Amino acid sequence: MSEQAKRIGDTLLRVEGITLSFGGVRALNDVSFEIKEHEILAIIGPNGAGKSSMLNVINGFYHPQEGTISFKGRERKRMRPYVAAKQGIARTFQNIALFKGMSTLDNIMTGRMLKMKRNFLWQALYWGPALKEEIENREFCEKVIDFLEIQAIRKTPVGRLPYGLQKRVELGRALAAEPEILLLDEPMAGMNVEEKEDMCRFILDVNDEFGTTIALIEHDMGVVMDISDRVVVLDYGRKIADGTPDAVRADQQVIDAYLGVSH
Amino acid sequence: MSGPLDATASQDLGAAGAPKLAGDTFPKLLLDMAKRRGDQPAIREKEYGIWQSWTWDQVAQEIRALACGLAALGLKRGDKIGIIGDNRPRLYWTMTAAQAVGAIPVPLYQDSGASELSFVIEHAEIRFVMAEDQEQVDKMLTVRESYPKLERIFYDDARGLRHYGQDFVRDFASVQAQGRDYDARHPGFYDDAVAAASGADTAIFLYTSGTTGQPKGVVLSFDNLIKTAANGIAFDALNADDEVLAYLPMAWVGDHLFSYGQSYVAGFCVSCPESSDTVLLDLRELGPTYFFAPPRIFENILTTVMIRMEDGGWLKRRMFKYFMTVAKRCGTRVLDGKPVALSDRLLYALGNVMVFAPLRNTLGFTRIRLAYTAGEAIGPDIFDFYRSIGINLKQLYGSTEASVYITMQPDGEILPDTVGRPAPGVEIKIAEDGEVMFRSPGVFVEYYKNPEATASTKTADGWVHTGDAGFMDDNGHLKIIDRAKDVGHLNDGGLFAPKYIENKLKFFPDIKEAVAYGHQRNYCAAFINIDLEAVGSWAERNNVAYASYQELAANPDVLKTITNHVEAVNRDLSQDPRLASSQIKRFLVLHKELDADDGELTRTRKVRRSFVADKYGPLVEALYSNQDQVHVETEMTFEDGRKGVVKADLKILAAQTFGQSEPLKMVG
Numbered sequence: 001m002s003e004q005a006k007r008i009g010d011t012l013l014r015v016e017g018i019t020l021s022f023g024g025v026r027a028l029n030d031v032s033f034e035i036k037e038h039e040i041l042a043i044i045g046p047n048g049a050g051k052s053s054m055l056n057v058i059n060g061f062y063h064p065q066e067g068t069i070s071f072k073g074r075e076r077k078r079m080r081p082y083v084a085a086k087q088g089i090a091r092t093f094q095n096i097a098l099f100k101g102m103s104t105l106d107n108i109m110t111g112r113m114l115k116m117k118r119n120f121l122w123q124a125l126y127w128g129p130a131l132k133e134e135i136e137n138r139e140f141c142e143k144v145i146d147f148l149e150i151q152a153i154r155k156t157p158v159g160r161l162p163y164g165l166q167k168r169v170e171l172g173r174a175l176a177a178e179p180e181i182l183l184l185d186e187p188m189a190g191m192n193v194e195e196k197e198d199m200c201r202f203i204l205d206v207n208d209e210f211g212t213t214i215a216l217i218e219h220d221m222g223v224v225m226d227i228s229d230r231v232v233v234l235d236y237g238r239k240i241a242d243g244t245p246d247a248v249r250a251d252q253q254v255i256d257a258y259l260g261v262s263h
Numbered sequence: 264m265s266g267p268l269d270a271t272a273s274q275d276l277g278a279a280g281a282p283k284l285a286g287d288t289f290p291k292l293l294l295d296m297a298k299r300r301g302d303q304p305a306i307r308e309k310e311y312g313i314w315q316s317w318t319w320d321q322v323a324q325e326i327r328a329l330a331c332g333l334a335a336l337g338l339k340r341g342d343k344i345g346i347i348g349d350n351r352p353r354l355y356w357t358m359t360a361a362q363a364v365g366a367i368p369v370p371l372y373q374d375s376g377a378s379e380l381s382f383v384i385e386h387a388e389i390r391f392v393m394a395e396d397q398e399q400v401d402k403m404l405t406v407r408e409s410y411p412k413l414e415r416i417f418y419d420d421a422r423g424l425r426h427y428g429q430d431f432v433r434d435f436a437s438v439q440a441q442g443r444d445y446d447a448r449h450p451g452f453y454d455d456a457v458a459a460a461s462g463a464d465t466a467i468f469l470y471t472s473g474t475t476g477q478p479k480g481v482v483l484s485f486d487n488l489i490k491t492a493a494n495g496i497a498f499d500a501l502n503a504d505d506e507v508l509a510y511l512p513m514a515w516v517g518d519h520l521f522s523y524g525q526s527y528v529a530g531f532c533v534s535c536p537e538s539s540d541t542v543l544l545d546l547r548e549l550g551p552t553y554f555f556a557p558p559r560i561f562e563n564i565l566t567t568v569m570i571r572m573e574d575g576g577w578l579k580r581r582m583f584k585y586f587m588t589v590a591k592r593c594g595t596r597v598l599d600g601k602p603v604a605l606s607d608r609l610l611y612a613l614g615n616v617m618v619f620a621p622l623r624n625t626l627g628f629t630r631i632r633l634a635y636t637a638g639e640a641i642g643p644d645i646f647d648f649y650r651s652i653g654i655n656l657k658q659l660y661g662s663t664e665a666s667v668y669i670t671m672q673p674d675g676e677i678l679p680d681t682v683g684r685p686a687p688g689v690e691i692k693i694a695e696d697g698e699v700m701f702r703s704p705g706v707f708v709e710y711y712k713n714p715e716a717t718a719s720t721k722t723a724d725g726w727v728h729t730g731d732a733g734f735m736d737d738n739g740h741l742k743i744i745d746r747a748k749d750v751g752h753l754n755d756g757g758l759f760a761p762k763y764i765e766n767k768l769k770f771f772p773d774i775k776e777a778v779a780y781g782h783q784r785n786y787c788a789a790f791i792n793i794d795l796e797a798v799g800s801w802a803e804r805n806n807v808a809y810a811s812y813q814e815l816a817a818n819p820d821v822l823k824t825i826t827n828h829v830e831a832v833n834r835d836l837s838q839d840p841r842l843a844s845s846q847i848k849r850f851l852v853l854h855k856e857l858d859a860d861d862g863e864l865t866r867t868r869k870v871r872r873s874f875v876a877d878k879y880g881p882l883v884e885a886l887y888s889n890q891d892q893v894h895v896e897t898e899m900t901f902e903d904g905r906k907g908v909v910k911a912d913l914k915i916l917a918a919q920t921f922g923q924s925e926p927l928k929m930v931g
Contacts, residue, residue: 151541194903208425209422
């Protein structure tokens with residue numbers, strides 16, 4: 001733990017006073033927290049607590065009515081998805097969002113799109129600088145493939161892969177963008193124990209080898225308590241706890257939220 | 264008996280045909296290769312999607328740096344260094360580097376757990392270990408807790424190991440860096456160390472996986488390996504242009520001879536696959552000319568082919584079926600250069616264009632000149648399948664104690680039920696009790712620290728007991744029936760050769776593993792494991808839903824199919840007067856796969872028959888009772904090492920048996 005504490009740096013991303021409503025429903029109500037450099041932050045909470053909405057706000061899919069997001073010191077009211085991606089925020093989705101008909105490699109290559117500088121014409125010609133660029137990006141993707149140990153499915157269409165591997169490919173695509181923050185929406189949902197353990201190891205390794213900051217939503221409390229440095233708990237759109245896994249586990253409000261107490 | 268006669272003839276052949284050797288140890292051969300073939304590729308590894316290669320000259324430099332580094336860290340003549348991991352160039356280099364400074368490499372099975380490994384590490388008194396990655400390093404750290412004499416652990420792949428603070432855990436490259444420095448300060452050291460060794464010195468310890476008891480460390484000398492390698496090269500005319508894929512465990516004698524020994528003697532390039540999951544893809548990309556696989560791999564490939572053909576379109580299926588009958592009729596004769604009717608020859612040529620050549624290409628056998636299988640008996644149908652589509656698959660019979668070769672099938676003299684003639688330089692005799700014995704230049708020195716076992720296996724004049732029962736047939740070819748100790752008798756006196764029956768069952772793609780019982784029983788019975796891939800594919804095509812292996816194995820339709828297979832085997836057995844009485848009367852389909860992690864298979868995936876019989880004692884008894892159902896609870900180990908209990912009610916099924924004289928049309 002002490003080693004991890006040392007590696008964690010300053011605040012990388014801060015959300016302040018975020019309020020998000022859909023019509024009359026308040027999905028998020030005045031939520032503030034920060035994500036520090038190199039940490040693994042888990043966002044937990046019962047169903048409908050606003051976890052996915054929170055990730056969508058950070059990454060610019062949803063625009064909150066109130067509140068600000070500051071990333072690397074720059075404050076903004078609304079983040080746009082492509083800006084977020086450009087600045088180094090990558091994510092995976094609760095329901096896998098890959099191109100099913102494309103191979104693993106091609107899917108991961110799409111994660112490099114933002115790094116491709118040549119225009120359409122150059123790429124169509126596939127010659128000179130465009131070729132060089134393609135090779136450089138392919139090299140990076142191969143490192144990701146090696147890292148995630150998915151060499152055997154490099155050329156397999158993603159739609160034919162089992163669920164656990166698809167999740168891994170999605171992580172690969174996010175990694176290919178060389179993100180500073182990686183947002184993972186239920187990376188382990190629907191997996192068996194073995195797949196979960198593999199995924200945990202990859203998440204820890206990503207954090208360790210690349211120093212990537214990770215914010216993840218997860219339901220499996222065992223996983224959350226094991227791998228995260230800090231936990232933020234949401235309930236009915238409000239933040240009810242924020243602290244180390246041990247502190248959060250002992251928090252009465254959190255226990256109530258999970259066991260159910262009348263509001 | 265017929266052995267000594269054959270031997271004199273073949274010994275002459277071996278001496279005349281063997282290439283002149285440029286050195287009597289592997290480090291000396293390496294120096295010679297670097298001089299003669301310095302710019303030719305010696306080894307390749309697929310990494311980051313690309314085949315990376317090293318020339319003989321580069322390999323010699325890498326090994327020199329590593330050897331000096333190991334010496335600088337205190338590795339001395341006679342010390343042992345463990346090597347554990349998948350086939351990687353750096354792990355092969357560690358072998359030569361250790362040998363260069365007079366140390367003895369001990370390759371370890373990479374999928375063994377820490378407890379299995381600690382026996383070997385302590386027994387061999389290993390000081391240093393070269394581990395592939397974090398997984399292996401972790402196991403070594405566990406071993407070290409109980410065996411602190413394991414001084415240093417080196418690793419090839421640094422991933423995940425950055426925070427390992429222990430000073431005895433070091434990166435491969437840092438050892439080499441230290442070695443280059445040491446080399447610069449002691450210029451004559453490396454050459455002197457290489458020159459100090461000779462052919463009679465110990466080259467390697469290979470621990471046998473051991474179907475019974477603790478593994479034994481087979482000590483092989485440089486002479487054993489290099490002479491045997493040279494004999495094999497002469498026998499099959501291997502040369503420096505051959506191409507080999509190294510994918511079998513490095514701790515196994517076959518890989519050691521084919522991917523290491525023969526590469527150093529003949530100078531051909533060895534390629535390491537990207538990962539253990541990509542072997543078949545890499546095989547296809549590489550297109551080796553010389554390929555070795557145990558029967559299981561050939562079975563798996565055939566199963567995959569059959570499954571994929573089932574999924575193919577109507578036209579493809581018809582075409583495949585038609586030309587496979589042509590191939591079955593005349594394919595092996597075409598390959599052996601025997602006379603074939605013109606019409607068949609033309610059909611076969613057409614089939615070659617339409618089916619066989621594309622199939623060989625898909626399997627990665629386009630350039631194959633020579634393929635061997637050994638380790639276990641291969642089903643005649645599997646064997647013929649490969650030969651009939653134009654792959655020169657041959658059998659050899661060998662053992663660790665022989666540095667591989669005992670008998671080999673010469674080109675053009677292939678009989679599927681024999682394992683060929685004595686290999687060059689090998690003498691064979693059959694003992695009174697039917698056990699096969701041999702004597703050759705490859706005969707091992709001893710079992711390490713186990714004089715009793717050495718004495719009971721190797722006679723004073725150099726003959727080695729193989730433990731296999733067999734006989735020489737009229738053509739001078741050796742035929743192996745079973746392990747000598749496994750051959751038994753039914754109560755009515757009929758011969759019971761369990762492996763023979765199991766192999767017949769395993770030819771069916773639906774059956775992955777079988778265990779036959781019958782010794783001192785009234786009839787023959789069997790356990791059967793379904794093949795999840797083959798049966799799963801059937802289930803998918805027929806919309807049969809299943810949640811687990813257990814559920815699929817208990818499916819009534821699956822049981823019916825398996826019953827048909829068993830009856831087909833019975834029909835086959837009924838044709839052979841010696842084996843007709845060992846037809847399978849009752850059998851059951853097991854609720855879990857036999858697994859090496861549960862001790863039911865060896866690490867080379869052979870069934871440990873007596874262990875299985877003990878573990879599933881009640882099931883065996885049920886097979887010999889009137890019950891038609893039996894309840895079982897089995898502890899099993901999951902891949903992450905946790906244990907769980909599987910409960911099941913297994914049906915005991917009866918199979919029809921056939922009278923010896925009964926004609927085939929009685930069936931159905």
